[in-house]
Amino acid sequence: MRLSDKTKEVLLGPLSQNNPVIVQVLGICSALAVTVQLEPAIVMGLAVTIIVAMSNVVISLLRNTIPMRIRIIVQLVVVAALVTVVSEVLKAFAYDVSVQLSVYIGLIITNCILMGRLEAFAMSNKPWDSLLDGLGNGVGYALILIIVAFFRELFGSGTLFGMRVIPECFYDWGYANNGLMIMPPMALILVGCIIWAHRAKNKDLQEK
Amino acid sequence: MEHAFALFVRSIFVDNMIFASFLGMCSYLAVSKNVKTSLGLGAAVTFVLLVTLPVNYLLQKYVLAEGALTWLSPSFATLNLSYLSFILFIAVIAAIVQLVEMVVEKYSPSLYASLGIFLPLIAVNCAIMGCSLFMQQRINLDPSSTQALTGIGDVFAYALGSGIGWLLAIVGMAGIREKMEYSDVPAPLRGLGIAFITVGLMAMAFMCFSGLSI
Numbered sequence: 022m023r024l025s026d027k028t029k030e031v032l033l034g035p036l037s038q039n040n041p042v043i044v045q046v047l048g049i050c051s052a053l054a055v056t057v058q059l060e061p062a063i064v065m066g067l068a069v070t071i072i073v074a075m076s077n078v079v080i081s082l083l084r085n086t087i088p089m090r091i092r093i094i095v096q097l098v099v100v101a102a103l104v105t106v107v108s109e110v111l112k113a114f115a116y117d118v119s120v121q122l123s124v125y126i127g128l129i130i131t132n133c134i135l136m137g138r139l140e141a142f143a144m145s146n147k148p149w150d151s152l153l154d155g156l157g158n159g160v161g162y163a164l165i166l167i168i169v170a171f172f173r174e175l176f177g178s179g180t181l182f183g184m185r186v187i188p189e190c191f192y193d194w195g196y197a198n199n200g201l202m203i204m205p206p207m208a209l210i211l212v213g214c215i216i217w218a219h220r221a222k223n224k225d226l227q228e229k
Numbered sequence: 230m231e232h233a234f235a236l237f238v239r240s241i242f243v244d245n246m247i248f249a250s251f252l253g254m255c256s257y258l259a260v261s262k263n264v265k266t267s268l269g270l271g272a273a274v275t276f277v278l279l280v281t282l283p284v285n286y287l288l289q290k291y292v293l294a295e296g297a298l299t300w301l302s303p304s305f306a307t308l309n310l311s312y313l314s315f316i317l318f319i320a321v322i323a324a325i326v327q328l329v330e331m332v333v334e335k336y337s338p339s340l341y342a343s344l345g346i347f348l349p350l351i352a353v354n355c356a357i358m359g360c361s362l363f364m365q366q367r368i369n370l371d372p373s374s375t376q377a378l379t380g381i382g383d384v385f386a387y388a389l390g391s392g393i394g395w396l397l398a399i400v401g402m403a404g405i406r407e408k409m410e411y412s413d414v415p416a417p418l419r420g421l422g423i424a425f426i427t428v429g430l431m432a433m434a435f436m437c438f439s440g441l442s443i
Contacts, residue, residue, distance in 0.1 A: 043421075046255065046258060046259065046421060047255060048255070049251070049254040049255055049258065050251045050252050050253065050254040050255065050355040050359075051251075051355075053251040053254065054250060054251045093323065093349065093352065094320075094323055097319050097320075097323055097352070097353070098316065098319075098320075101315045101316040101319050102316065104315055105312060105313075105315050105316065108315070109312060123366070124359055124362035124363060124366065127314075127315055127358070127362045128252075128355050128358060128359055128362065130315055130319055130353075130358060131319070131353045131354065131355045131357075131358040131359075132355070133255045133353065136353050204433075204436065205248060205249060205250075205251065205432050205436075206248075206429040206430070206432035206433040206436065207429070208251070208429075209425050209426070209428045209429035209432060210425070210426055210429035210430075212425050213418070213422050213423070213424075213425030213426040213429060214422075214426075216417075216418070216421055216422040216425060217415075217417050217418050217422045218417075219417075220416075220417035220418070220422065221417040227416050227417055227419060228419045228420035228421070
């Protein structure tokens with residue numbers, strides 16, 4: 022299938038140039054809290070991608086029938102219903118991860134990426150474009166989560182996906198896990214560093 | 230009473246919404262550019278928390294939890310509606326935020342203008358929803374635990390503490406950012422990047438409260 026320039030922009034833009042987390046500054050809360058290990062981060066990224074894509078399609082289908090004044094409530098109800106479904110599915114098939122994510126699955130409802138994309142895109146575009154926009158933003162979000170979780174798990178506990186990567190002999194030579202990496206502050210500082218690297222490359226994104 | 234007070238202090242310093250669980254980060258980063266606006270937003274968040282959390286607590290206690298509807302009829306003893314909690318909680322929050330918005334618009338147009346889009350967005354501020362979800366977890370904890378919510382008094386203390394903790398965090402951040410205007414930050418870090426790192430450093434400072442035993 023060939024994609025036109027516009028669809029390509031909609032789908033691939035959010036991966037870097039228009040990334041939801043580090044450029045649009047949306048959905049930061051959950052991005053920071055679930056990144057202590059890789060596995061929950063990936064599950065969270067997946068859940069958000071599915072929910073953004075689905076809710077974008079639903080709202081885009083309803084966009085001409087929703088009265089302007091109550092649109093926020095309508096959007097919230099659609100999102101809350103989808104999140105409830107995802108949360109029940111996770112409880113049924115991946116109980117451990119759902120316990121690890123605890124309240125942050127429920128907090129997808131108030132994840133700003135959802136409301137942001139619904140308001141800015143789905144309300145004024147056709148279902149197919151909205152689906153691509155949702156997928157692109159979901160993946161862009163997951164990408165940041167995975168980068169942060171990779172560094173936090175690697176340096177914080179010396180493992181990846183729960184498997185030991187840093188060999189035992191390193192510890193005998195005096196290497197130690199950086200306990201600070203598992204604490205909340207490092208998530209913020211890591212995202213700060215990602216923004217630094219990203220903006221150093223994309224000069225047009227720098228603030229005055 | 231003692232427990233409620235301990236809960237209040239803990240939720241300000243130890244379990245701070247921003248620094249310990251990153252809730253309400255989006256509006257936190259976007260609005261913390263000057264002290265006055267952030268004070269207004271912090272007060273609005275505290276107020277909304279103080280109203281929504283007890284309502285959601287009663288909802289959880291008398292409608293959603295397993296066997297909570299027995300006051301209607303004994304035949305509901307096995308009914309568990311907790312899968313509806315997301316939808317009901319967010320509906321309560323959205324309705325109350327709408328109310329607050331109308332009150333602020335009527336009595337303080339200048340605050341209304343400076344909060345702009347962020348007032349309606351309190352509805353989707355994770356701090357509010359997160360607080361309700363934490364409440365749902367905490368009422369099931371063992372009553373002897375320092376985090377347990379054992380009654381409506383505890384819920385009020387927790388709501389007030391979380392709100393004030395959030396207010397403290399955003400006002401502190403706004404103060405730092407006002408000063409930072411005059412410092413020479415490397416170009417790629419300017420704005421968002423340095424804001425993240427500052428919050429990280431503040432969070433580290435707040436970590437020293439975690440040894441507090443109350």
